[in-house]
Amino acid sequence: xxxxxxxxxxxxxxxxxxxDGRFIVRLGEEEWSVDASHVAGHxxxxxIGNGEGLVVSREIPVATDPVSGQHLFGIGPVPVRVxxxxxxxxxxxxxxxxxxxxPQRIVAPMPGKVVRIVGAxxxxxxxxxxxxxxxxxxxxxxLRASRDGTITEVLVQEGQSVEAGALLxxxxxx
Amino acid sequence: MHKVLIANRGEIAVRIIRACREMQLSPVAVxxxxxxxxxxxRLADEAYLIGPSAPRESYLRIDTLIDVAKRCGADAVHxxxxxxxxxxxxxxxxRDAGLTFIxxxxxxxxxxxxxTAAREVAVKAGVPVVPGTPDPLxxxxxDAEMLAIAEGIGYPLxxxxxxxxxxxxxRTVTGAxxxxxxxxxxxxxxxxxxxxPAVFLERRITHARHIEVQLLxxxxxxxxxxxxxxxxxxxxxxxxxxxxxxxxxxxxxRQRITSAAAAVARAxxxxxxxxxEFLLDRDGKFYFLEMNTRLQVEHPVTEMVTGVDLVRWQxxxxxxxxxxxxxxxVLTPNGHAIECRIYAEDPDNNFLPSPGRIQNLRVPSGPGIxxxxxxxxxxxxxxxxxxxxxKLIAWAEDRPAAVARMKRALGEYVVTGIKTTVPFFxxxxxxxxxxxSAFHTTYLDELLKERNGRPFVEPDASDETxxxxxxALQLALAPRAAGATTTLAAGASASAAASAGRWKARARSEGxx
Numbered sequence: 001x002x003x004x005x006x007x008x009x010x011x012x013x014x015x016x017x018x019x020d021g022r023f024i025v026r027l028g029e030e031e032w033s034v035d036a037s038h039v040a041g042h043x044x045x046x047x048i049g050n051g052e053g054l055v056v057s058r059e060i061p062v063a064t065d066p067v068s069g070q071h072l073f074g075i076g077p078v079p080v081r082v083x084x085x086x087x088x089x090x091x092x093x094x095x096x097x098x099x100x101x102x103p104q105r106i107v108a109p110m111p112g113k114v115v116r117i118v119g120a121x122x123x124x125x126x127x128x129x130x131x132x133x134x135x136x137x138x139x140x141x142x143l144r145a146s147r148d149g150t151i152t153e154v155l156v157q158e159g160q161s162v163e164a165g166a167l168l169x170x171x172x173x174x
Numbered sequence: 175m176h177k178v179l180i181a182n183r184g185e186i187a188v189r190i191i192r193a194c195r196e197m198q199l200s201p202v203a204v205x206x207x208x209x210x211x212x213x214x215x216r217l218a219d220e221a222y223l224i225g226p227s228a229p230r231e232s233y234l235r236i237d238t239l240i241d242v243a244k245r246c247g248a249d250a251v252h253x254x255x256x257x258x259x260x261x262x263x264x265x266x267x268x269r270d271a272g273l274t275f276i277x278x279x280x281x282x283x284x285x286x287x288x289x290t291a292a293r294e295v296a297v298k299a300g301v302p303v304v305p306g307t308p309d310p311l312x313x314x315x316x317d318a319e320m321l322a323i324a325e326g327i328g329y330p331l332x333x334x335x336x337x338x339x340x341x342x343x344x345r346t347v348t349g350a351x352x353x354x355x356x357x358x359x360x361x362x363x364x365x366x367x368x369x370x371p372a373v374f375l376e377r378r379i380t381h382a383r384h385i386e387v388q389l390l391x392x393x394x395x396x397x398x399x400x401x402x403x404x405x406x407x408x409x410x411x412x413x414x415x416x417x418x419x420x421x422x423x424x425x426x427x428r429q430r431i432t433s434a435a436a437a438v439a440r441a442x443x444x445x446x447x448x449x450x451e452f453l454l455d456r457d458g459k460f461y462f463l464e465m466n467t468r469l470q471v472e473h474p475v476t477e478m479v480t481g482v483d484l485v486r487w488q489x490x491x492x493x494x495x496x497x498x499x500x501x502x503x504v505l506t507p508n509g510h511a512i513e514c515r516i517y518a519e520d521p522d523n524n525f526l527p528s529p530g531r532i533q534n535l536r537v538p539s540g541p542g543i544x545x546x547x548x549x550x551x552x553x554x555x556x557x558x559x560x561x562x563x564x565k566l567i568a569w570a571e572d573r574p575a576a577v578a579r580m581k582r583a584l585g586e587y588v589v590t591g592i593k594t595t596v597p598f599f600x601x602x603x604x605x606x607x608x609x610x611s612a613f614h615t616t617y618l619d620e621l622l623k624e625r626n627g628r629p630f631v632e633p634d635a636s637d638e639t640x641x642x643x644x645x646a647l648q649l650a651l652a653p654r655a656a657g658a659t660t661t662l663a664a665g666a667s668a669s670a671a672a673s674a675g676r677w678k679a680r681a682r683s684e685g686x687x
Contacts, residue, residue, distance in 0.1 A: 005645035007638045014646040023650055025643050036647040042534045042590070044644055044651075060644050063533040063590030071648070073641045074534075074590055077597035078522070078631045080641040084649055110529050112557055136557040137527035164530055 006083035044073075066164040067109055103152065104171040106143050108162045112136030117158055117169070123151050125171060132156070132168045149173040175250050175274060175493045177202060179243040180214070181264075182254030183233060184548040185564060186469070187214035190252050193485035202248055204239065206232035208556045213548045220246055227558045233257045236264050240271050250274040250492060256560065259468040260287055276492040277446050278467050286442055286465040289336050290374055296462035299441040301434045304453060304461040306376030310336050313371075317354055324353050327377050333357050335364035336372040339464070341411030343367060346378060379461065381614045382453040383422055384408065387435035388476045389448050390487055392497040397439045399432035400476050401507045403449075406615050407608070409525070409622070414595075415602070416472035417512040418479050421573065421611035422454060431460050432505060438462060447473075447488050453615075471515070471565065474546055478511035478569040480504045510576040511569045514584070514599045516547075518561040521598035522629040529555045532563075533591030538583035542569040542576075555592055563594065573611070577603055601630040 003014050015026040023034050035047040044060040061074040065081070072079035116133040125131060130142035131151065153170040156162060177200040180187045187203060191214060194201040203218035208227040215221045222242045225232035232238070234257060243251055251268050258264040259277070266280035277283070286292045290310055293303045305327055311320065324331060324347070333356050335343025343364030345356035357373060365371035388400040404420030405413045423431065435450035442465070449470050451463040473484050482504060491497070519525045535551040547564035549555070555563060566587070568580035584600050605621070607613050 001650065003646040003649050005642045007641045007645070008633065010638075012642045014642060016646050016650045018650075021651070023647060025646055027639065027642060030639075032643065034643065034647060036651055038651055043588075044648060046644060046647065048643070058640065058644075059588075060640075061534045061588050061590045062644075062648065066530065071645070072590060073644050074588065075637045075641050075644070076631055076633070077584075077600055078629070078633065079590065080633060080637060082641050082645045084645055110527070110557075111554075112529075136529055137559075137561050141526070 004085055008081055067107055102173075104146050104149065104173065105167055106131055106145075106169040106171065108134055108164055108166045108168055109141070109143070110134075110136050111164050112141070112162060114156050114158055114160045114162060114168070115140060117154060117156070119151050121151055121154055124174070125149055125151060131171065134162065134168075143168065145171050147173050175199060175489065177246070177248045178250045178252055178276070178489070179204065179239070179246065179248040179273075180218070180252050180254065181233070181239050182252070182257055182259075183209055183212060183214055183559065185546050185562070186254040186256075186471075186548075188217060188548050189546055190254060190485055191217050193483065193489060196483075197486060197489060199250075199489065202243075202246055204233070204242060206558070208554070208558060211553060213550055213553070222246065227556060229257065229558060236261075236267050239264075240267050240273070243268075243273055244271060248273065250276055250489075252276040252488070253468065255468050255471055260466070262287065274492050276488050278444055278448065282442055282444050283467045286444070286448075286467050287337065289334060289464055292442075292465055293462065295441050296438050299434075299437040301438055301462045302460065304376045304379060304463065306331075307374045310372035310374050311357065320357065321350055321353060324350065324375060327375055330378040330380070332376045332378045333360040333373050334376055335360060335368060335370070336374060337370040338364065338368035343373065344411065379453050379455050381616075382455050383420070383613075384413075384451065384463075384615050385420055385423060385431065385454045385460065386449050386451045386470075387432050388470070388473065388484070389435060389439050389444070389450065390484070390491065390497055390499070391439055391445045391448070392491050393445050393494060394496050396497045397436045397444070398497055398499060398501055398504060399436045399439075400480060400482075400504045402428060402431060403472060403475060404611075405472065406613050407602070407618055408615050409618050413472065414515050414618070415512065415599070416475055417510065417573075417576075418475045419507045419510065427458060427460075428505065434460070434462070438465065446491050447484055471562075472513050474544060474565060474567045475511040475513050478544065478567060479507040479509055481508065509569055509571045510573040511567060512573075512576050512580050513565050513567045514580065515562050515595070516564040516566055516587070516599075517595045518555040518563050518592045519595055520593040521595050522627075523593075524627065525595070525598075527557070527561050528593035529557045529561065530592045531555075532589060534588060535590075536586070536588040537564065538566065538586035540583075540586075542579050543567070543583045544569070549589075563589075563592075574609075577609065597630045 001016050005012050017024045021037050025032050033049040037045050039045050042062050046058045048056045063072045071082045073082050112134040115135045118130050125145040127147050129145045131145055132143045133140050149171040152172045156168050178194050179202040180190045191201040200219045203214045203221040204224045205215045206227045224238045251273050253259040262280040262284040265275045265283050268275040296303050330348045333345040343360050345360045347353050347356045360373045361371040383406040386403050391397040401419050402423050403416055403418045405416045407415035438450055447469050449466045452460045453463050454460045518528045520528045531554050532551055537545040544567040549563040568576050570576040570579045581603050587596050
């Protein structure tokens with residue numbers, strides 16, 4: 001089976017064969033035999049053999065990012081952002097700072113309160129201009145336009161509390 | 175004393191519940207709307223909703239708290255730290271309602287809560303204070319007069335709010351040209367934060383350490399100082415790592431600084447647990463800074479090296495018991511203890527708060543490790559309160575072993591769904607100055623400024639390869655969970671299947687009987 005995996009924005013193609021938790025994984029020239037199992041649903045335990053008798057044990061907690069829906073794999077103390085089957089699901093991200101041509105959806109990166117909306121529907125915005133300011137834990141966070149455009153929708157009001165991932169505004173690029 | 179209302183939340187409420195249980199006292203929790211599922215609510219015998227999530231409407235409502243305490247038949251109130259812990263009106267309201275306030279008298283809270291009045295107490299007790307203005311600056315003081323006063327103290331100096339703490343209403347002034355604007359800014363900040371715009375001036379002691387002395391004082395005149403705590407690792411005036419003992423304190427200095435602390439507490443007529451904070455300069459001279467009239471966040475390190483349960487003693491002192499601890503024993507540390515405050519903050523993004531739902535949580539354990547926490551998997555870290563989720567404490571026979579043990583424990587810490595300061599501590603513990611204890615109160619801020627936002631853990635290529643392998647295997651193990659959001663569903667159904675399996679097995683075994 002072939003899988004497209006996007007790690008930190010870079011796509012890789014891997015081949016996995018085997019079943020019942022015992023797999024051979026190939027990535028380019030490299031190959032590993034892996035005993036993989038799900039522990040308590042959200043944790044992967046991997047016993048990775050290098051083919052020369054060395055078996056490395058790695059435990060990887062898996063979380064989902066409420067904003068992007070991507071997976072966060074706990075490898076070392078900082079989670080690594082992983083997109084699974086990217087060709088199908090993550091073909092193009094709307095809010096990419098370059099290249100993309102679709103509208104930018106400004107979403108709340110964390111639960112908080114909308115303290116300011118800079119501009120109204122129809123207003124022009126420039127690249128990096130703050131559009132919505134949300135407050136969480138007494139800190140203000142500016143959510144900015146990723147390119148020049150026009151505010152085409154504002155879905156929240158000042159003072160409103162929002163959940164992580166809530167859609168706040170839409171900007172159509174010019 | 176039979177039933178104790180805990181007027182707090184989070185890890186400290188859990189800590190107090192544990193002490194109550196061990197003393198056969200019934201713990202009562204209070205909670206705001208967003209804390210319905212919090213651990214302290216689940217662990218208490220009784221729990222009462224006290225209002226909306228904003229602290230002003232719940233945990234800071236003196237009238238509601240007193241009302242709940244009376245209605246549920248509590249006979250004592252523990253304020254924890256923060257919220258109303260250093261509010262003399264709350265202490266007085268408890269006393270007026272016939273409730274035992276587990277802390278000092280309202281008079282002692284008021285006296286030591288004013289930084290200028292507290293300095294006066296220290297001076298009377300013969301304890302050195304940082305040179306500064308003895309009284310708050312008058313509201314109508316002229317610019318020329320203010321400049322003359324500052325000249326007399328010398329630069330650099332600090333403008334400090336008389337009320338409050340935590341770095342709010344505080345400004346550093348390096349020369350006469352900044353003085354007037356700094357006083358204006360500090361006054362306005364203090365007015366907003368504490369409702370009292372009064373400020374005073376104090377010389378800034380550079381490269382000083384923050385050394386503090388824990389005290390217990392009973393109602394029969396006994397004041398007992400404990401071995402010092404070293405709290406110089408601070409970020410923007412907030413402690414992030416605390417330890418005991420301090421490598422900068424010799425046995426001779428320990429004798430003097432703890433006696434000075436006890437003298438201040440006696441002069442204030444202080445009872446219950448409290449902490450006297452000092453600055454220790456490079457020449458080994460110490461100065462009284464302020465008193466905290468409550469239990470401190472960092473009290474566990476003292477407990478680890480003395481074997482004394484400070485919260486249990488708070489309850490015993492409040493019910494009138496005499497202190498029976500050996501004064502020499504509590505001044506002689508057994509080994510070394512370090513605490514790291516684990517915050518829901520993103521250290522790689524300028525320590526921005528990272529609230530949200532904790533998806534996965536496994537805390538470290540094993541020899542010498544203590545985790546004081548109010549967090550569990552499935553809980554939301556609310557946006558309304560301090561984002562500290564846990565205190566991780568390591569004890570070992572000496573400092574190098576305690577540092578090594580803390581690093582081991584940080585490596586075991588698994589938390590997903592939110593970002594935490596765990597990677598930052600992993601990095602900090604490796605710094606040469608940390609390992610030799612060659613630091614002072616502005617050391618960390620200077621170090622962070624130098625780093626200029628560089629990530630604490632830089633991902634390397636092998637991590638990314640492993641992530642790709644893990645990603646592919648995640649799909650191979652759960653082919654239907656090909657999308658983003660289905661992993662959790664897959665996990666849930668897996669555990670549902672597992673529990674169904676257990677039920678079937680049970681049914682089978684019962685069917686055989």
